[in-house]
Amino acid sequence: MIFYKDNSEKVPGGAKSFSSKVMSVLLFQCIGVPAVTLIFAWLCMYFGLSDTYSYFPVVSTQRLYDIDSNIGIQSQFWSIANVSRISAMYWFDEQTWSYVTFILAILPLIVYAVAIVVISICHIGGHFHFHKKEEQLLPHDCLPGVSIVKPLMGVDDLLEENLESHFSLTYPKFELLLCTQTDDDEAIPVVNKLRKKYPHVDCTLFTGGGPGCVNPMVNNMAPGYWNAKYDFIWVSTSRIKASSDIIMDMSCKLQKPKVGLVHQMPFYTDLPGFAGTIDKVHFGCIIGRCYPAFNFLGLCCCTGMSYLFKKPVLEECMPQGGLIYFGKYLAEDFFLCTLLHEKGYKLVMSAYPAQQNIPSSSICFYKDRMVRWLRLRLNMMTFTSGVLEPLGDMIPIGILVSLSVNHFFNISVCYFLLFHFTLCLTSDYILLKRYQNGSLIFSKWKFVFCWFVTELMRTVTYFEAIWRPQTIFWGTKQFRVRLGGVTEVVRDTDKTKS
Numbered sequence: 181m182i183f184y185k186d187n188s189e190k191v192p193g194g195a196k197s198f199s200s201k202v203m204s205v206l207l208f209q210c211i212g213v214p215a216v217t218l219i220f221a222w223l224c225m226y227f228g229l230s231d232t233y234s235y236f237p238v239v240s241t242q243r244l245y246d247i248d249s250n251i252g253i254q255s256q257f258w259s260i261a262n263v264s265r266i267s268a269m270y271w272f273d274e275q276t277w278s279y280v281t282f283i284l285a286i287l288p289l290i291v292y293a294v295a296i297v298v299i300s301i302c303h304i305g306g307h308f309h310f311h312k313k314e315e316q317l318l319p320h321d322c323l324p325g326v327s328i329v330k331p332l333m334g335v336d337d338l339l340e341e342n343l344e345s346h347f348s349l350t351y352p353k354f355e356l357l358l359c360t361q362t363d364d365d366e367a368i369p370v371v372n373k374l375r376k377k378y379p380h381v382d383c384t385l386f387t388g389g390g391p392g393c394v395n396p397m398v399n400n401m402a403p404g405y406w407n408a409k410y411d412f413i414w415v416s417t418s419r420i421k422a423s424s425d426i427i428m429d430m431s432c433k434l435q436k437p438k439v440g441l442v443h444q445m446p447f448y449t450d451l452p453g454f455a456g457t458i459d460k461v462h463f464g465c466i467i468g469r470c471y472p473a474f475n476f477l478g479l480c481c482c483t484g485m486s487y488l489f490k491k492p493v494l495e496e497c498m499p500q501g502g503l504i505y506f507g508k509y510l511a512e513d514f515f516l517c518t519l520l521h522e523k524g525y526k527l528v529m530s531a532y533p534a535q536q537n538i539p540s541s542s543i544c545f546y547k548d549r550m551v552r553w554l555r556l557r558l559n560m561m562t563f564t565s566g567v568l569e570p571l572g573d574m575i576p577i578g579i580l581v582s583l584s585v586n587h588f589f590n591i592s593v594c595y596f597l598l599f600h601f602t603l604c605l606t607s608d609y610i611l612l613k614r615y616q617n618g619s620l621i622f623s624k625w626k627f628v629f630c631w632f633v634t635e636l637m638r639t640v641t642y643f644e645a646i647w648r649p650q651t652i653f654w655g656t657k658q659f660r661v662r663l664g665g666v667t668e669v670v671r672d673t674d675k676t677k678s
Contacts, residue, residue, distance in 0.1 A: 484513025
């Protein structure tokens, strides 16, 4: 039973009228009840109503609602079960309702089956792909040169380590094109120190950006892209730690016919603390259970933190500026890869995951980053990110499938959830160890705890992202992303302070 008290004294502007309350009830009955029916369909089956849908009590309007002298509304039928029965009585006949319940129960099973196939592809394909050295098509001295464009802004405790990993590469021909936005950037002294330590490395420092670029990173690295002297360009962000195996693998893969771009699956180095484990679990499990499969299936799925592409191919596909053209998007990597994919070029994943190497992390940093990425995806792939992504999360899909299994096979929801979470934890831990290619710095119990926290935070980030889907905060700037991905700067706090 639900009782609506008259709280009109708390509402500014006077008391609510009797007619407004009746209209609210009618509005709920016309619009809300069908929605409640769909939302609670699985719960209704769980409560044992699957064999009682044929029974819809004939209830008069007078008996359905009791409007008493206090202008309250009481209903002796107001429960989850009765709401569904009454809704079915109003909207479906007995046979139609049986079809509706069947469809609602079978959909989670279909999604679950697809998820199992995708994860299985990650396991099977990942076993033969990750950390396997690529066979060289050319002699070592004849390998094509690589221009490494690295945008920099500010300094952290591991910047020198990340930069030095690029200076110390044992690749026959490469150049470092380091880019900062201003002449007084804090990263410049670190760059000069390494240039003195490695005088034999071809390294050039650029300051200033390119005109008309809304994306701060593309704007930052525009001079490096324009002045690259090799056809192979490796975009490597400031927090990426490189190795000779990585550049060799990416270069060998890019030499193959019709390959337009080679990218790395995002991953993390070992970070201490709880937040570091959350980052590791997210990139190794949530991203790791779908990213490789999409690439093995030939779909367009890559990130822009570390990728190698052919400059002539990109400028052939986009003669209006090449990489700089995509500076009007915050998700420049998405549109660049989509263009190459649509032109018939292959996007190949490196055998080595990208090593994001940062000194520390925090839950707020992780959450804000996930919200920013999801908002971008919502404006570029609205249905996929807004509907399919949350259904693919392990906790929601586990609950929905458990209700469906209970409906069809009368298996206990609790028993199925126990099986589901055990299977997910085991599968994700195996994937994480494969991408790590070594031992993990945290225990299995910590992994289990952080796995559940990460999965639950997916729901938090989802609702925060859809609350203001077109607002993006990145660094000191606030952006507005229009549907389709085109972006404009709303506010820059640095310019406001100056």
